[in-house]
Amino acid sequence: MLNTYMELVRIRFLMMLAYRVKYYSGIIIYSLNIGVYYFLWMAIYGENSSLNGTTPVQMATYVAVAWMSRAFYFNNLDREIAAEIRDGTVAIQLIRPYHYILVKCFQGLGEGIFRLLLFSAPGLFLVSLVFPIQLPTGVEDWGWFVLSLVFAFVINSQVNVITGLMAFFIMNNTGLIRGKRVLVDLLSGLLIPIHLFPEWAGKILAFLPFQGISYMPSTILSRGLPTSEIIQFLGIQMLWLILLLIPIQLLWMTARRRLIVQGG
Amino acid sequence: MRSIEAKGLTKDFKVYQSRSGLKGAFRDLLNRKYRMIRAVDHINLSIEQGEIVGYIGENGAGKSTTIKMLTGILEPTSGTLQVNGYDPHREREQFVRTIGVVFGQRSQLWWDIAVRESFRLLKKLYRIPDDSYRQHLDRLVEVLEIGSFLDQPVRKLSLGQRMRCELAAALLHRPRLLFLDEPTIGLDVLVKENIRHFLKQVNKEYGTTILLTTHDLSDIEALCSRVVMLDQGKIIYDGDLERLRSQWGDGRRLILELKDEISLSALNERSHGLALRWEGEGTRFVAHMENGTGVSDVLSRLVPAVTVREMKIEEATTEDIVRRIYREGITHHA
Amino acid sequence: MFYVRLFFHYWMQYLKIRMEYRSDFFVQLVTDLMFQGVNLVFIIVVFSHTADLSGWSREEVIFIYGYFLVPFSLFASFFNLWDFNERYIIKGELDRVLTRPAHSLFQVILETMTPESLSGGITGLLVMGWAGWKMGLELSWYDPLLFILFVLGGGAIYAGIYILLTSISLFSDSKTDIQPIMFNVGNYGRYPVDVYNKVIRTVLTWVIPFAFVGFYPASFFLNEERWMTLALLTPVVGLVWLYLGIKVWNWGIRNYRGAGN
Ligand SMILES: Nc1ncnc2c1ncn2[C@@H]1O[C@H](COP(=O)(O)OP(=O)(O)OP(=O)(O)O)[C@@H](O)[C@H]1O
Numbered sequence A: 001m002l003n004t005y006m007e008l009v010r011i012r013f014l015m016m017l018a019y020r021v022k023y024y025s026g027i028i029i030y031s032l033n034i035g036v037y038y039f040l041w042m043a044i045y046g047e048n049s050s051l052n053g054t055t056p057v058q059m060a061t062y063v064a065v066a067w068m069s070r071a072f073y074f075n076n077l078d079r080e081i082a083a084e085i086r087d088g089t090v091a092i093q094l095i096r097p098y099h100y101i102l103v104k105c106f107q108g109l110g111e112g113i114f115r116l117l118l119f120s121a122p123g124l125f126l127v128s129l130v131f132p133i134q135l136p137t138g139v140e141d142w143g144w145f146v147l148s149l150v151f152a153f154v155i156n157s158q159v160n161v162i163t164g165l166m167a168f169f170i171m172n173n174t175g176l177i178r179g180k181r182v183l184v185d186l187l188s189g190l191l192i193p194i195h196l197f198p199e200w201a202g203k204i205l206a207f208l209p210f211q212g213i214s215y216m217p218s219t220i221l222s223r224g225l226p227t228s229e230i231i232q233f234l235g236i237q238m239l240w241l242i243l244l245l246i247p248i249q250l251l252w253m254t255a256r257r258r259l260i261v262q263g264g
Numbered sequence B: 001m002r003s004i005e006a007k008g009l010t011k012d013f014k015v016y017q018s019r020s021g022l023k024g025a026f027r028d029l030l031n032r033k034y035r036m037i038r039a040v041d042h043i044n045l046s047i048e049q050g051e052i053v054g055y056i057g058e059n060g061a062g063k064s065t066t067i068k069m070l071t072g073i074l075e076p077t078s079g080t081l082q083v084n085g086y087d088p089h090r091e092r093e094q095f096v097r098t099i100g101v102v103f104g105q106r107s108q109l110w111w112d113i114a115v116r117e118s119f120r121l122l123k124k125l126y127r128i129p130d131d132s133y134r135q136h137l138d139r140l141v142e143v144l145e146i147g148s149f150l151d152q153p154v155r156k157l158s159l160g161q162r163m164r165c166e167l168a169a170a171l172l173h174r175p176r177l178l179f180l181d182e183p184t185i186g187l188d189v190l191v192k193e194n195i196r197h198f199l200k201q202v203n204k205e206y207g208t209t210i211l212l213t214t215h216d217l218s219d220i221e222a223l224c225s226r227v228v229m230l231d232q233g234k235i236i237y238d239g240d241l242e243r244l245r246s247q248w249g250d251g252r253r254l255i256l257e258l259k260d261e262i263s264l265s266a267l268n269e270r271s272h273g274l275a276l277r278w279e280g281e282g283t284r285f286v287a288h289m290e291n292g293t294g295v296s297d298v299l300s301r302l303v304p305a306v307t308v309r310e311m312k313i314e315e316a317t318t319e320d321i322v323r324r325i326y327r328e329g330i331t332h333h334a
Numbered sequence C: 001m002f003y004v005r006l007f008f009h010y011w012m013q014y015l016k017i018r019m020e021y022r023s024d025f026f027v028q029l030v031t032d033l034m035f036q037g038v039n040l041v042f043i044i045v046v047f048s049h050t051a052d053l054s055g056w057s058r059e060e061v062i063f064i065y066g067y068f069l070v071p072f073s074l075f076a077s078f079f080n081l082w083d084f085n086e087r088y089i090i091k092g093e094l095d096r097v098l099t100r101p102a103h104s105l106f107q108v109i110l111e112t113m114t115p116e117s118l119s120g121g122i123t124g125l126l127v128m129g130w131a132g133w134k135m136g137l138e139l140s141w142y143d144p145l146l147f148i149l150f151v152l153g154g155g156a157i158y159a160g161i162y163i164l165l166t167s168i169s170l171f172s173d174s175k176t177d178i179q180p181i182m183f184n185v186g187n188y189g190r191y192p193v194d195v196y197n198k199v200i201r202t203v204l205t206w207v208i209p210f211a212f213v214g215f216y217p218a219s220f221f222l223n224e225e226r227w228m229t230l231a232l233l234t235p236v237v238g239l240v241w242l243y244l245g246i247k248v249w250n251w252g253i254r255n256y257r258g259a260g261n
């Protein structure tokens, strides 16, 4: 069983390899984005040496890490699922001997591994040459970061699956998908680290799953938190990871029932 | 004025070859390997106003490429070209007003909007005056029988319905010259019939020159007084259909069923002096008659000695002839 | 005159198609608004930590962003050339365009326009209006005229650059991702150039002049003397780029190889 899924990961990886040229330009685009936000943040600091306890170097590092992490966790599962629902291929997937959602997630994982190795890692390396950022050297910090990044990947995929499955209920959810992307970039702390939001907004965001997508892993790597806080972060991510299974399961069950009633 | 006047018309395509692998991709960035394909090779073509000319040739012979140069889509690599008195590519915008184009393989209409709206857009593009537009459209709608689906978007039409609309669209501005690239591809017999009939009528009524490419030779037989045959970018035949038949046709075949058995040598002896060749044995024989040999001559030689029970005369079809030319090449015979 | 009439005819056709898919239309409006909203939220949050951004106040930065939205919406509506390669070269629609008696680029623009993106311009005007009112900005009689000139100039810069990039497809049908890259460079023009270092500033002014789309002209209305000459150059830069773009396009059409079989 597991073999089947690992095969999916492998195939997706090879597929991405065929389109690798796309990722060279991807690195440029992400670097350009890092550039804009780097300069903006540096201008915000001006003469200040700290904003809410974050130094300019930490901020620069945060920007670089957050965008390059996005290169890893970002995927098109939402669009793919929505498209397959609209053109009816989902019904066929239902009779296959595997779980549709799991298949999608493993495909996403294949893509993610590809992006990590050929996009995020070299991208971060390149960016560290151009911008004055400071990455930790300890194995431990990187270990925590990688773990948190994997959680981020899963949470983001879950959010994508939920948006994608909405296509069962909203005929045209491309708008929903686009809107979700814009919002996730803001609410996940990619554009502004969550501790720099106004206090009331920060409190609301603390009750949402999006902080686990960008803010938590990026903070772990850029600010050097004490272990207890890191573990707290990972705990929150894990909690969301489990909680988000519930809406997915509910959506999927309702959708299945619908599919069976309608006869696909 | 001639409709089309081309001298030494040539089109080369540069075809890039990409190297494999990552290293190859980088080397491709700096200098790319390519080779030249000569799709059309020094064509001389002269077509008078009012002619219907069939343009035939194997796949990849260069027919579509020629049409694209004649319609101003592609700039020729070399040669001189005058169509309706214009240089098609250089004076494109004025020139295309005088021609109509139909590509059977892809739509000339706007995919998403109703046929009627497409026509209206064309009216604006070609600046057709109101009254002349209405009159002409009514006539086209009637003859092509497209009235019932004018309000549907093009993407919802069947192939045959679409092709008839394409024809109407190409003729809305009353062009003097009509280009048709495989207009009957994929159509059923009735629609083909309708379209051929319509084209003939347009040619007769308005004196429209028509140049069409096709792989269906019955189109040519039904429509064209003149055929131009292309092979690997070169014209290998230009003249009327009859001459092509008589020149390259294998002549006729006379198939005989005799009452009594007879030997091949006996037959040969009887037809001695006639240009033909016998084939067969027992009571069934085939006479391959070269051009100029009459059936009556053969029969008159045979009749005294043998009794003919049944007889059939077969002529090579245009398709047979063209197939032979494609296969053997024209030089072989000339 | 002919082109103006043609323009309106295409516009009507577009609206008819759009009305069939009304929900798409509203969804598009809402997501556009959301996108602009997120950018404004960014500016507002940032200014809760600082009083100025390289010498520019919150209202001024918001004003610049609002201004940027106006020429940008012009560009987004009429130069929607993102899938030109796919649709016109590979699927061969350009063959059809070339058999019609109007300029090929004009036809392509008319067939791909999405006028609903103009709503971004309205948002921009509102944002500018609000910021200007907060600052007590005063208008001279010639300001609206210059505004129109600058907006057209900024739109022309974007248009010229994208026409030029799109023309690449006419020479070679292999895919390039240079358009999305350029799009992200364009985002640099929404903020004061003082924020960037010298190299980037020079690039944004003289190489890929996106600073003329948003920042320079906007600073003119903020009565900033430092960039006055550059601001007044906006229409000129726009004309130069548009001219370049169209030249390269026409050159490309001569090189066009026809849809592959
Ligand atoms: N855009 C192009 N780039 C490179 N080569 C081309 C291009 N267009 C055509 N060719 C080549 O030119 C030759 C002639 O092609 P053309 O399409 O004119 O043939 P055709 O006679 O219309 O064939 P068919 O009967 O299949 O339509 C072919 O070898 C083709 O591969």
Ligand SMILES: [Mg+2]
Residues within 6 Å of the ligand: B063, B064, B065, B181
């Ligand atoms: Mg062809």
